[in-house]
Amino acid sequence: MYTIIKRIIDFILSLIAIIILSPLFLILAIWIKIDSSGPVFFKQKRIGKNRTFFQIYKFRTMRSDTPKDTPTHMLNDPASFITRSGHFLRKTSLDELPQLINILKGEMAIIGPRPALWNQDDLADERDKYGANKVFPGLSGWAQINGRDELPIPIKAKLDGDYVQNISFWFDVKCIFGTITSVLRSDGVVEGGTGVIEKAKKDLKKREREGKSDNRL
Structure with a gap:
C-alpha cells in the first residue's frame, strides 16, 4: 500500500520542488553555459526498477568532450574533465537536482537506491541478492547517508x-533529513567514488610491498 502512496507523494513533492527551485535552475543553467561550451543538462543511461534502463538527468559538470558512459573513476585524471562550476555543483550535490524531472516522469523516487550506470553489473548483481532492484532508484537513499562514495559495493548493496x-x-522521512545533513557536511563525497578509493588502497599496498622488498635488500 505504501508504494502507491509513495509514488503520489513523490509526484507532488517533485512538482512543488521544480516550481519553487525554478529560479535556481535558471541561475545554474546560465552559469554552466558561461563556464564552458556544451548543453546545460547531461543525460546518461542508468539502471532503473527491475533492471530496466532509463535516461537520468543531471546538470552538466564535465567538459563536453568527456568520454560518455564511463565511470568517473575510470577516467585518466578525472578532475581535469570537471568544469569550474562542476566542482561546486558536485560538492553541493546541486548537479542532481534535474532528477526531479525523472521523479516526475515516474522513473525515479525521492528516496531509494541510487541508480547504477547501465554497465555496473557488479553493483546490480549484488543488489539482486537483497531485492534492491525491485524498487525505483532514488535521488537519495539509505546508503547515501551512510557512507555514499566511500562505501564498497557489497556494503552499499546491503x-x-x-x-x-x-x-x-x-x-523515507529519516532518509530525507539525513540527506540534508550529509549534503551540508559534504559527507562521503569522493571524486571518482568507490573506484578511486579502491585504487588508492591497491596503490598503498603496492608501495608497502615495495618498501618491504627494499628493506630486505
Missing part, C-alpha cells in the same frame, strides 16, 4: 537491501 526491507513513510 544497505540498499536494508532500505527495501524496512521501507516506510517514516524511514
Whole structure:
C-alpha cells in the first residue's frame, strides 16, 4: 500500500520542488553555459526498477568532450574533465537536482537506491541478492547517508537491501533529513567514488610491498 502512496507523494513533492527551485535552475543553467561550451543538462543511461534502463538527468559538470558512459573513476585524471562550476555543483550535490524531472516522469523516487550506470553489473548483481532492484532508484537513499562514495559495493548493496526491507513513510522521512545533513557536511563525497578509493588502497599496498622488498635488500 505504501508504494502507491509513495509514488503520489513523490509526484507532488517533485512538482512543488521544480516550481519553487525554478529560479535556481535558471541561475545554474546560465552559469554552466558561461563556464564552458556544451548543453546545460547531461543525460546518461542508468539502471532503473527491475533492471530496466532509463535516461537520468543531471546538470552538466564535465567538459563536453568527456568520454560518455564511463565511470568517473575510470577516467585518466578525472578532475581535469570537471568544469569550474562542476566542482561546486558536485560538492553541493546541486548537479542532481534535474532528477526531479525523472521523479516526475515516474522513473525515479525521492528516496531509494541510487541508480547504477547501465554497465555496473557488479553493483546490480549484488543488489539482486537483497531485492534492491525491485524498487525505483532514488535521488537519495539509505546508503547515501551512510557512507555514499566511500562505501564498497557489497556494503552499499546491503544497505540498499536494508532500505527495501524496512521501507516506510517514516524511514523515507529519516532518509530525507539525513540527506540534508550529509549534503551540508559534504559527507562521503569522493571524486571518482568507490573506484578511486579502491585504487588508492591497491596503490598503498603496492608501495608497502615495495618498501618491504627494499628493506630486505
